[in-house]
Amino acid sequence: MVKKLISFSLHNRWLVLLFGIALLLWGVYSVEKNPVDAIPDLSENQVIVFTEWEGRSPQIIEDQITYPLVSNLQSIPKIKNVRGSSMFGMSFVYVVFDDNVDIYWARTRVLEKLNYAQRLLPENVTPALGPDGTGVGHIYWYTLDAPNYNLGELRALQDWYIKYGLQTVKGVAEIASFGGFQKQYQINIDPHKLNYYNVTMMDVLKAVKSNNNDVGGRKFEMSGMGYIVRGLGYIENIKDIESIPVGKDGSTSITIQDVATVQMGGDLRLGIFDENGEGEVVGGIVVMRYGENADAVIQDVKSKIVDIEKGLPVGVKIKTAYDRSTLIAAAIKSVKGTLYEEILVVCLIVIIFLFHWRSAFIIIIQIPISIAAAFILLNTFGISSNIMSITGIALAIGVIVDDGIVMVENSYRHLAEFQNKKA
Numbered sequence: 001m002v003k004k005l006i007s008f009s010l011h012n013r014w015l016v017l018l019f020g021i022a023l024l025l026w027g028v029y030s031v032e033k034n035p036v037d038a039i040p041d042l043s044e045n046q047v048i049v050f051t052e053w054e055g056r057s058p059q060i061i062e063d064q065i066t067y068p069l070v071s072n073l074q075s076i077p078k079i080k081n082v083r084g085s086s087m088f089g090m091s092f093v094y095v096v097f098d099d100n101v102d103i104y105w106a107r108t109r110v111l112e113k114l115n116y117a118q119r120l121l122p123e124n125v126t127p128a129l130g131p132d133g134t135g136v137g138h139i140y141w142y143t144l145d146a147p148n149y150n151l152g153e154l155r156a157l158q159d160w161y162i163k164y165g166l167q168t169v170k171g172v173a174e175i176a177s178f179g180g181f182q183k184q185y186q187i188n189i190d191p192h193k194l195n196y197y198n199v200t201m202m203d204v205l206k207a208v209k210s211n212n213n214d215v216g217g218r219k220f221e222m223s224g225m226g227y228i229v230r231g232l233g234y235i236e237n238i239k240d241i242e243s244i245p246v247g248k249d250g251s252t253s254i255t256i257q258d259v260a261t262v263q264m265g266g267d268l269r270l271g272i273f274d275e276n277g278e279g280e281v282v283g284g285i286v287v288m289r290y291g292e293n294a295d296a297v298i299q300d301v302k303s304k305i306v307d308i309e310k311g312l313p314v315g316v317k318i319k320t321a322y323d324r325s326t327l328i329a330a331a332i333k334s335v336k337g338t339l340y341e342e343i344l345v346v347c348l349i350v351i352i353f354l355f356h357w358r359s360a361f362i363i364i365i366q367i368p369i370s371i372a373a374a375f376i377l378l379n380t381f382g383i384s385s386n387i388m389s390i391t392g393i394a395l396a397i398g399v400i401v402d403d404g405i406v407m408v409e410n411s412y413r414h415l416a417e418f419q420n421k422k423a
Contacts, residue, residue, distance in 0.1 A: 020365075020369055023369055023372060023373060023376075024368060024369050024372050026372065026376055027368075027369070027371065027372020027373060027374075027375050027376055028372060030372070030375040030376045030378070030379045031372075031375045031385075033379060034375055034378055034379050034384065034385045035291070035292065035293035035294065035295075035296075035384040035385065036293055036294065036295040036296075036328055036332065036384060036385045036386075037136075037293075037294040037295070037324075037328060037384045037385070037386045038294075038324060038327040038328040038331045038332075038386060038387060039136060039331075039386055039387065039388070040383070040384065040386050040388050040389065041134050041135075041136050041384070042136075043134045043135030043136060044080075044096050044135075045096065045097045045098065045099050045101055045103060045106070046094050046095060046096045046097065047094075047095045047097070047103070047106050047107050047110045047129060047130070048092060048093070048094055048095075048129065048130030049069060049073070049092070049093040049094075049095065049110065049114065049127050049128070049129060049130070050090070050091070050092055050127065050128050050129075050130055051065050051066075051069070051090070051091040051093075051121075051125060051126070051127040051128070052089060052090055052091075052125075053065060053089060053090075053091070053122065053125050054089050055089060056088075056089055057088065058086045058087050058088055059086075061086040061087070061088075061089070061090065061091050062084075062086035062091075064121070064122055065086070065091040065121060065122070065125065065127075066084040066085070066086045066091045066092075066093060067084070068117060068120040068121060069084070069091070069093045069114075069117055069121075069127060070082050070083075070084045070093055072113055072116060072117040072120070073093060073095050073110065073113050073114075073117070075113070076095065076109050076110065076113055077109070078097055078098045078101050078106075079095060079096060079097050079098070080096045080097065080098060081096050082094070082095050082096070083096070091127075093127075095110055103132060103290050104132070107129060107132065110129065111129065114127055114129075131173035131174035131287050131289075132173050132289050132290055133173040133174065133287040133288055133289060133290065134288075134290060137173065137287045137288045137289070138285050138286070138287060138322075139286055139287075139288045139294050139297060139298055139301075139324045139325075140285075140286040140298050140301055140320075140322065140323055140324065140325075141283060141284070141285050141286070141320075141321040141322035141323075142283050142284055142286075142305070142318050142319060142320055142321055143179075143275055143281040143282065143283035143318075143319050143321050144157065144158060144162075144281065144282050144283055144316060144317070144318060144319070145316070145317040145318070145319045146313075146315055146316040146317070147315070148315050149313075149315070149316065151179065151180035151181050151266075151280055151282055152180060152181040152182075152183045152264075152266055154179075154180050154282035154316075155177065155179065155180030155181055155182055155183070155282050156182075156183055157282075157312070157313070157316065158177050158180070158282055158283065158284055159177055159182070161308075161311070161312075162175075162284065162308055162312075162318070163175045163177060163284060165304060165307075165308045166284070166286065166301060166304055166305070166308070168304070169297065169300045169301050169304050170297070170300060171288055171289055171292035171293070171296070171297035171300065172286055172287070172288065172289070172297065172301065173287045173288060173289040174287040175284045175285070175286060175287070176284060176285040176287060177282075177283075177284050178273045178282070178283060178284065178285065179272070179273035179280060179281050179282040179283055180266075180273075180280070180281075180282035181265070181266025181267065181269070182266060182267040183264060183265075183266065183267075184264075184265060184266070184267050185235070185238065185241055185262060185263075185264060186262070186263050186264070186265045187204070187208065187241065187256065187260050187261075187262050188260055188261045188262075188263070189201065189204060189259060189260040190259060190260060190261075193258065193259040193260070194259050197247060197249060197254050197258065197259060198247070199246050199247045199254060199259055203246050203247060204246050204256070204259065204260070207244050207245065207246040207256070208241065208244060208256070211233060211235070211244045212233065212234060212235045213233050213234065214230060214231060214232055214233055214234060215230060215231035215233060216230050216231075217229030217230050217231070238262050238263070238264065241256055241262045242255060242256050242257035242262050243255055243256070243257070244256045246258075246259065275321065283321060286298075286301055291382060293384075294324060294325075294328060294384075295325055295328050295329075298323065298324060298325040299325070305318050331386070331387040332385065332386075332387070332390065334387075335387055335390040335391055335394060336390070338391075338394055339390065339393065339394045339397070342394055342397050342398075343367055343397065346364075346367070346397060346398070346401050347360075347364050347367075350363050350364060350401065350405065356412075359408045359412060362404065362408055363401060363404035363405055363408055366400055366401070366403075366404050367397060367400060367401070370396075370400045371393055374393050374396075
């Protein structure tokens with residue numbers, strides 16, 4: 001087979017040359033399209049199912065949410081294992097699939113099972129899938145620099161403006177908010193006043209729920225114009241909550257302010273986010289989707305941040321806390337520098353020892369073609385250009401040149417012997 005291949009190449013030199021040029025051009029195109037990252041993604045091929053049930057203990061979460069979900073999700077095909085974790089008010093189920101399974105096929109199968117498992121869960125409890133990112137998907141962290149704003153205001157700005165803007169960037173799976181307080185209206189009920197006015201806790205809950213809603217009406221026409229009737233009942237401030245009636249004492253209405261105090265506060269926190277020991281901050285984490293180009297996504301996020309900053313209040317700036325693009329640039333630059341040095345040293349040694357430019361050219365031309373073919377294979381198998389893959393290419397240069405030297409020297413010796421016999 002090898003003899004026939006060599007014979008075919010010798011008799012079709014121009015065809016072989018065109019094939020080499022085409023392979024080189026294809027490789028250059030693959031280099032441009034290949035995703036760039038600092039480190040390889042070795043995380044498991046998994047889908048995360050997150051369920052929230054506020055106020056419940058870990059044991060209740062385990063018995064009524066985690067266990068039913070794990071039991072039903074185990075029947076999904078092509079999975080390695082299913083792991084569950086229960087904590088206060090939250091349940092996490094990790095469904096780990098085989099490495100060759102497409103992640104979006106896996107997410108579809110999990111959703112199908114969740115539709116069936118929903119009937120086994122408590123009322124008004126709905127599980128949700130985690131973002132379609134990996135364990136190394138945290139590519140960019142940012143914080144909000146605003147000395148004149150409190151943590152609640154900054155968290156509201158992050159959750160209702162910045163987060164939605166960055167989620168539109170191509171390749172971003174999720175923007176995870178951290179730090180600060182999630183603002184909420186808090187009703188602190190006095191049990192003694194409830195007993196005095198003969199009002200129950202459920203009366204207060206139903207009153208608040210029913211009085212925080214818009215009511216739709218019908219459309220009617222008058223004087224040739226159409227009017228839509230609707231009742232506007234959403235709560236806008238603390239005063240609206242305090243004036244909600246919860247019962248009657250004779251002819252006098254009992255309101256929320258008679259049995260409770262209302263204030264604006266922050267949601268329960270399980271931790272804080274401190275930056276460099278200088279105090280609490282508010283910010284977000286950019287999570288990248290599977291198979292995306294980390295460097296390209298980071299650059300797109302930075303461009304979007306520039307646009308978002310134009311709409312921020314005066315004095316609020318978005319500050320970078322972690323940027324993987326600097327690590328990517330440093331890692332790739334270091335490996336590329338080593339790669340260029342190896343190519344230069346190999347070329348010089350080949351030229352000096354062979355001292356025959358045509359023989360040296362045959363060996364040297366193998367280097368760019370082989371590297372180009374390597375990037376074609378990287379793209380084919382979905383492997384990014386990172387410090388590990390490029391280092392492997394750098395280490396293989398010596399092997400590439402060794403094969404060429406052996407073949408050229410062997411050919412050179414046979415030609416010399418043939419010429420001596422002929423003479």
